[in-house]
Amino acid sequence: MSIFSKIKQTISLMQEVDLDALAKISKKINIPEVMSAVGELDDTQLKGLMKMLKTQGKRGQHKLPPIDGDFYDLSLKLSQEERDIQIKVRNFMEDEVKPIANEYWNKAEFPHHIIPKIGALNICGIAYEGYGCPNQSFLMEGVLAMELARVDVSISTFFGVHSGLAMGSIYLCGSDAQKEEWLPKMQRMEVIGAFGLTEPNVGSAVAGGMETTCYKEGNEWILNGEKKWIGNATFSDITIIWAREKETNRVKGFIVRKENPGFKAEKMEDKMALRTVQNAKITLTDCHIPESDRLQKCDSFKDTAKVLKMTRAGVAWQAVGCARGAYESALKYTKKREQFGRPIAAFQLIQNHLVEMLANLTAMQTMCFRLSELQDQDLLTDEQASLAKVFCSMRTRDVVSRAREVMGGNGILLEYDVARFVADAEAIYSYEGTKEINTLIVGRAITGYSAFVG
Template sequence: MSLFGKVKNTINLLKNIDLDQLAKINEQIDLTEAMNTLGQLDERQLKGLMKMLKTKRRKGQADLPPIDGDFYNLDLKLTQEQRDLQIKVRNFMEDEVRPLINDHWNRAKFPFEIIEKFKKLNITGVPYEGYGCPNLPFLMEGIIAQEIARVDVSISTFFGVHSGLAMGSIYLCGSEEQKEEWLPKMQRLEKIGAFGLTEPNVGSGVAGGLETTCKFDGENWVINGQKKWIGNATFADVIIIWARDEDSNQVKGFLVKKDNPGFKAEKMEDKMALRIVQNALITLTDCKVAENDRLQKADSFKDTANVLRMTRAGVAWQAVGCARGAYESALKYTKKREQFGRPIASYQLIQNHLVEMISNLTSMQTLCFRLSELQDEGQLEDEHASLAKVYCSMRMRDVVSRAREVMGGNGILLEYDVARFVADAEAIYSYEGTKEINSLIVGRAITGYSAFVS
């Protein structure tokens, strides 16, 4: 019998009994074991248990297994401290974010009210050492990305841009003075960051030549150009801007503040995906930046690539979270939705879709788990991160498609969540390197030949 079954039987038997009956009950059920099991359940599990107890079953119907996308029990590989943090983030997303997310997604508005609540989680800058950061393994950064994306990919993107790309740029490329100035405030979410690399005419080809330029005039750096698709940029306090030096032709990074003269950020409208993310078109017109706001350790695109390598694993974990959210939503739906007098989960064709989904999801999870282990061991290479991004984003697409399919017409309604996952999956599929670009990175690693156009 499952642990949930033992607890359920115990609770049912304990109803309306007197002390004389306890001995007889103990002969049927180990009360100590059952109550210890009950005491180990977290708040989310207890709520699920109480809901299960209140649910009326048909006569003869067996207890249904819980809805859980971790089929291979990878959570058991986490330490208790890590598991507690995972549950803490999951509960936050369920209690504080899920109730409001569809409304904000529909209106393309960011729920600024959650930032204050986010601060209490203390999960910003997870893998960094010092500056108030938790300094936890990269694995936990991935687990957190999964848990956030499991409820909403937009919030996961906001968090990844701020904690990963923006803070990561300062952590890897900034001077000690710049780190001391920005990282503690960003860790506490007192200052919000953005990352400006992609341009209107330059996406996959950023390594070959940015159109945004910078030039030192003897006193300040003068930046001209545009950046597109820059998440958080409409409200960020600091934006990491990457530009090509007109004199050296090398890429440099800058800390551009929202009140810098010559800086303008316009919200991008009419997106079909990541509608909560406040993407901006940034225009820099003779934007002056002081030398002490130039990232002192960013001297070429290789330094930019180091930031992207560090954060690409997080994007693969986002794909896992998106797929897991869609799968669990679909599984929950198929257990409740009835056709021809039975839950549709009891039909062969539906079960085939669900098995395909959990197969994809499990392979994604195990791949990302090993990817994060490589990162924690200091063995992560570009091709490792790229393979994960390619594979997970493709399998994610398949999972969300099947989730929508088993829900029929209801799959396109926001109230069932899967429609949002379907749309947001398209953004994950493209950002942080398209399938084609990441495939060429892996191809170069396994063949020894570069197929990039020179």
């Protein structure tokens, strides 16, 4: 190819880029010198220059793939009705919660005005039968936990405490009369619930070391003790309190109303995670509870454990949602953020981080999907729920860390959302059973030996 032909072809390519841009460039550089330099390029160098110019010229026309963390299209396995519910909740979270999530997280306050709006979605107690509940699948419950956490883990936790732990305690352990009294109002979110199990001195060891006590006096029960980390309890209408009966040493469950004398809930301050969730330290001082508010179908910690097993899958799904929110936020950022004249998503090291994040997320999603299928078939075991909690909470930590990394310094700013996911992942890692305790549950199941101490 002659020098003239090379220059002509190069000019043609430059014209395809943008003539106005070329005119502006001519004011900054010496075009004849550039043309002379082009003429001295060998074929390989010229091909590289032509490729670069073509890429630059077409970049504005390049259609990028959508940002979607469901890489294996698991949503296609949902029915149309389930998919409609999922999209309804996703739109609500994007429109109503996302614009205020960082503000309330930063202030450590709860946006009470959204409670009636969540109630209007008709998703509370979604997997329960009767009492105004939708009677959908546990899979649907898990998918919704993910959708809520994908935008704000705090709101997902608030919802899980109310709909899963509090309503679930009454659903599994309450009498027919108690279910009729409370569940319809809780389903509509006219009554908000909390769940009081963890104590200041016992978390993982609460099954055998519960210090809150109860004893019966006439037709009433007297409760004394403390609870800690109780989500929603600063404003809940009722709190499910678990206490050990002095006489029999067996665990009982109680529906404690906020107006009960002897019940006091104080907000816990200075948290680094789930700051929107209003956790409370509860003090019970000769708190009198009528026999009618004792959960009639609970007579041991085994009954408490049934509630925890039912809801642990939801926590694994929350981890998926946290990871998905971080991944999608990071992917969106890398497509817009430019360095060295290109979006950082075009660089190999960034793509490596994104792919590893997606691999972890996809593994978590498929595990939880199967977990919920087992739950819907009434085949779910404690160790299966524990394995999902262990794996998903660990992998979420990795995903949010990489999301922060690809965003550089901006990753620690709330305005980009990922900083909130990084912090909230730490809470998911610990609640509903620490990684270590859930590991021992699985280890006991696969080896036949219990490594628990005591």
